[in-house]
Amino acid sequence: MNNKMKIIPVFVPHVGCPNDCVFCNQKKITGVGDVLVNSGYVTDIIEECRKTIKADTLVQLAFFGGSFTAIDSGLQEELLRVGKYYKDLGVVQSIRCSTRPDAINNDILKLQKKYGMDIIELGIQSLDDEVLKLSNRGHTKTDSENASRLIKEHGFALGHQVMPGLPGSTIQKDIDTCRLSISMKPDMVRIYPTLIIKDTDLIQMYNEGRYHPLTLTEAVEICAYMCSMYSLNGIKVIRMGLQNTATVNDDEDVVAGPFHPAFGQLVEERIYLASVISMLKGIDLREKNITVVSDKRLVSSIVGQKKSNINELKERFSIKNISFQDSCDENIIEIFHEQHKLGSFNKYEIYNNYLQFKRGEQCI
Ligand code: SF4
Secondary structure, three states, X not given: OEEEEEEEEEEOOOOOOOOOOOOOOHHHHHOOOOOOOOHHHHHHHHHHHHOOOOOOEEEEEEEEOOOHHHOOHHHHHHHHHHHHHHHHHOOXXXXXXXXXHHHOOHHHHHHHHHOOOOEEEEEEEOOOHHHHHHOOOOOXXXXXXXXXXXXXXXXXXXXXXXXXXXXXXXXXXXXXXXXXXXXXOOOEEEEOOOOEEOOOHHHHHXXXXXXXXXXXXXXXXXXXXXXXXXXXXXXXXXXXXXOOOOOOOOOOOEEEOOOOOOHHHXXXXXXXXXXXXXXXXXXXXXOOEEEEEEXXXXXXXXXXXXXXXXXXXXXXXXXXXXXXXXXXXXXEEEEEEOOEEEEEEEOOOHHHHXXXXXXHHOXX
C-alpha cells in the first residue's frame, strides 16, 4: 500500500454559512466561483480525481470551505450519501469536513457518524471572546470548547484551525489560544495567519487604520511558537499558511498581511535556526570554520531562504565559514569545529530547543 494520502477536495463555498466573518471571502479562498453544490457536484469531483489515483493509494474525501455541518440537513445528507457510497465501495478510506463550532450538536454528529465521517475540523480561530467579537465570528470560546468535547465524545478525530493576528488579538492572546486549544486535545491543527483578502470587511478596517496585520516576520515567529507547542504535545500541525492558489497570492486577492507561498517552510527554517543558536550559545566561535553534518533533506531548513539562517549564524557568532556534510543518520544534526564536536540534536528536539531559545530571548 502506498502510504501517501491522496486528498479529494470538495469545496462547499459559503453554502450553509450563516455568518460573515470580517476576514472571509469564502469563494475566493476556496478558489472556486459560484457552483451548484449537490450530489452531482460531489460525484463529478470524485470521478475526475479517480482517474489520476493509483490503485493502492489511500484516499480521503474532504469537504472544505463553508461550514459543512451548517448546511441544510437535506442537502448535507445528499452530499454525505455520496461520500458514504464511495467509502463503502472502497474508493475512499476516510472522510473529513470543516465547520463552525456553533454548528455542532448531538444530532449533527449522529448524522455525520451515520454517513461515515471520520474527521471534523473546527474553525475555532481564536479562543478570546473579544477577538471573536471583533472578527464577527458569531460564536464564543465556550462554543469551541463544547463542540470540541462533543466531537471527541462521539469518537471523531478532532481538528482545530486557528488564526493568529485577528483584529484585537495580541501575541499573548494567540499563545493563550494555542494553550487552550492544546487543552482540548485536538488530533491535528492548521494555523492560518490572518490575511487581508479583497472584498472583505477587514480591508475596510485596514484602510481606516483600525486593523494592522502581522508582518511576515511576526507571523513566522508566532507560528513557530505555536507549531512547537502543538508538536511537543503530540498534536500534528498539518498546515501553516494559506495555500497559494490562482487567486490567493500576492498579485491577486491578498491585499496585505503575512502571505508567503512557502510559509510553512519559513516557519520550519525559523525553528531550525533557533535550535542551532540554542545549541551554540555560549561557545566562542569567532573566526572559526564550522561544519554541519545532517541529512541532505534538512539542509535547506538549516540554511534558510537566500541563506538567511547561515548569514544570521555567521553574524551572531562571528563564524568565518559554515559548510555542510551529508550524514547517514537522517534524524541527527551534528555541528563540528574541525574534529571537535560542538553539539548535536535530533530533529524531534527542535521544538523544545526553539521554546528554550525564545525563553532565553524573552521575546515571548
Ligand atoms: S464561518 Fe467560515 S465560511 Fe462562514 S463567514 Fe466565517 S470564515 Fe467564512
